[in-house]
Amino acid sequence: MSARQHSLDGNLTHRLASDPGVWLSCDDCFRLLDIYVDAAIRGETVEDFTAMASHLETCQACREEAQTLVQLSAADSGVDERSVFERLGLRSV
Numbered sequence: 001m002s003a004r005q006h007s008l009d010g011n012l013t014h015r016l017a018s019d020p021g022v023w024l025s026c027d028d029c030f031r032l033l034d035i036y037v038d039a040a041i042r043g044e045t046v047e048d049f050t051a052m053a054s055h056l057e058t059c060q061a062c063r064e065e066a067q068t069l070v071q072l073s074a075a076d077s078g079v080d081e082r083s084v085f086e087r088l089g090l091r092s093v
C-alpha cells in the first residue's frame with residue numbers, strides 16, 4: 001500500500017492556474033508544496049503554478065522548505081534532484 005497519499009485541493013490548484021496574479025500566503029504555499037514538487041518529479045509542467053514560483057522567489061522560509069522537500073522526494077523516487085530544481089527554477093542547496 002502506498003504511504004504517500006495526497007489530498008489534492010482541486011479548487012486551489014484551479015484558482016492558481018486560472019489566476020496567475022493570485023497571492024499565496026505561506027499556509028497556501030505549504031499546502032501546495034507537496035503537489036508542486038510531486039508534479040515536477042513526475043516531469044509534469046509546473047508553469048501553471050506561477051503564484052508558487054513567485055512566492056518561493058520571495059519567501060526564504062518556503063524556499064528552504066521546498067528545497068528540502070525536493071531533495072527528499074527526488075531521493076525517494078530515484079530522480080536526479082538537479083533536474084527537479086531546474087524545472088522548478090530553484091537553486092539546489
Ligand SMILES: [Zn+2]
Nearest residue numbers: 026029059062
Ligand atoms: Zn512563504
